[in-house]
Amino acid sequence: MKKFKYIIIGNSAGAIGGVQGIRKVDQASEILIITSEPWETYSRPLISYWLQGKVKREKMHYRDPSFYKENNCRIRYNTSVEKINPQDQTMALADGEIIGYEKLLVATGSIPFVPPIKGLPKNLKESKSIFTFTTLADAIGVKKGLTNDARVVILGAGLIGLKAAEAMVNQCQSVTVVDLADRVLPSVLEDKSSDIVKKHLETQAVDFMLETSITEIRDKEVLLSNGKSLPYEILILAVGTKPQCTLIQEARGDIGRGIVTDHHQETTLKNIYAAGDCTQSLDISSETQKNLAILPNAFLQGEVAGMNMAGEEAVYDQAFPLNSVGFMGLYILSAGTYDGVAYETQTPEQYKKIFIKDNVLKGYIIIGDCMRGGIYTDLIREQTDLSTIDLKMLITSPQIMAFNQSSRKEKLAQSH
Numbered sequence: 001m002k003k004f005k006y007i008i009i010g011n012s013a014g015a016i017g018g019v020q021g022i023r024k025v026d027q028a029s030e031i032l033i034i035t036s037e038p039w040e041t042y043s044r045p046l047i048s049y050w051l052q053g054k055v056k057r058e059k060m061h062y063r064d065p066s067f068y069k070e071n072n073c074r075i076r077y078n079t080s081v082e083k084i085n086p087q088d089q090t091m092a093l094a095d096g097e098i099i100g101y102e103k104l105l106v107a108t109g110s111i112p113f114v115p116p117i118k119g120l121p122k123n124l125k126e127s128k129s130i131f132t133f134t135t136l137a138d139a140i141g142v143k144k145g146l147t148n149d150a151r152v153v154i155l156g157a158g159l160i161g162l163k164a165a166e167a168m169v170n171q172c173q174s175v176t177v178v179d180l181a182d183r184v185l186p187s188v189l190e191d192k193s194s195d196i197v198k199k200h201l202e203t204q205a206v207d208f209m210l211e212t213s214i215t216e217i218r219d220k221e222v223l224l225s226n227g228k229s230l231p232y233e234i235l236i237l238a239v240g241t242k243p244q245c246t247l248i249q250e251a252r253g254d255i256g257r258g259i260v261t262d263h264h265q266e267t268t269l270k271n272i273y274a275a276g277d278c279t280q281s282l283d284i285s286s287e288t289q290k291n292l293a294i295l296p297n298a299f300l301q302g303e304v305a306g307m308n309m310a311g312e313e314a315v316y317d318q319a320f321p322l323n324s325v326g327f328m329g330l331y332i333l334s335a336g337t338y339d340g341v342a343y344e345t346q347t348p349e350q351y352k353k354i355f356i357k358d359n360v361l362k363g364y365i366i367i368g369d370c371m372r373g374g375i376y377t378d379l380i381r382e383q384t385d386l387s388t389i390d391l392k393m394l395i396t397s398p399q400i401m402a403f404n405q406s407s408r409k410e411k412l413a414q415s416h
């Protein structure tokens, strides 16, 4: 049986963070990366831009292909890990091979949630007209079926559904987004901001049917809960993702809203670490455990896991929701939790809402000009005490917050 000092399952943001974390401490030992996908690491958020024709395949690399050699990584593509046995620190691969590890990082990400709709084909992967939209393979499948006269129906008005809509709307006859929720981006935005985004997308020819669900999928037609039907050549199922925790669950590790880890990213199983979309994180803005399926979180968790795997103590305790996304020229920046007293401003260039509780910025939403949004993100991350701060200034001129406390006091004094 082959044995490796470090094995990483997955080859995306969490895994790459893991390699970089290990290399901060241990520059020599070989790292084995095992991935069920056939590609070198790519940036998952770019699949919609590739489908849109805005990004070439070679520009999708999350790291240059030379990364593996430079970091002494051996990589096995198209290979699934089937089972982990923490007792003897081994794992079984899909082809039956058993390999051993000293330290293991599980960065298995998330998988699309596919709702049990009547008429759904048994093997979605073989369908030429019904797709999920989370991998490059999905995007390649969609591209094959996308023609100028295709009618596209997207189930789900979340980030992935709207990114798919943006990618396709100018390459087909129509795009209709169906969602049970009464607003778009329901888990990221509240009423008013959501309405701004919806109206913007409608001006770009994306149609919406909200408070509606698909009750049956037929060949080239979906039936809706409102009694109507929609014809389709392409149907995208984008109702959300779920953390891929099976390996740890079957090995009897703790699972909450994802794989449970401590601040070192170690799971409840000795010498097994986890990072990225497959984990649960403590959201510092709401002080609750969440599955934060965002790329920076995956990378940072992976990096901390890698450092600990290589023997240096590192801690990750600054997780919170953070979204930075654009739809057809309209930018959205949001972070934290929408809890506390809300302060809202609106100009032709920008809509902004910030949420303050117990003198701490808990969350914010900016639509349009997002230039100064990073300052709010820092305030959430640092949990800065805002008790001495002029609220009006915080809302209208956040750049003042970028200064240290003494110069901030000076600046604030000048403004009175």
Ligand SMILES: Cc1cc2nc3c(=O)[nH]c(=O)nc-3n(C[C@H](O)[C@H](O)[C@H](O)COP(=O)(O)OP(=O)(O)OC[C@H]3O[C@@H](n4cnc5c(N)ncnc54)[C@H](O)[C@@H]3O)c2cc1C
Pocket: 009, 010, 011, 012, 013, 014, 015, 034, 035, 036, 037, 043, 044, 045, 046, 047, 048, 079, 080, 081, 082, 107, 108, 109, 110, 133, 134, 135, 159, 160, 163, 244, 247, 275, 276, 277, 278, 293, 294, 295, 296, 298, 323, 324, 325
């Ligand atoms: C269309 C789209 C747009 C997005 N836009 C944004 C954005 O704007 N901003 C943002 O922050 N995030 C965005 N995200 C989310 C972001 O891509 C994820 O948070 C990030 O990719 C998570 O990285 P990860 O390493 O945890 O997992 P993943 O990227 O999911 O990778 C996990 C890998 O593990 C492999 N794997 C799983 N199980 C096994 C196994 N048993 N054996 C071997 N290999 C296995 C999988 O095949 C996969 O390659 C977007 C996602 C999508 C799909």
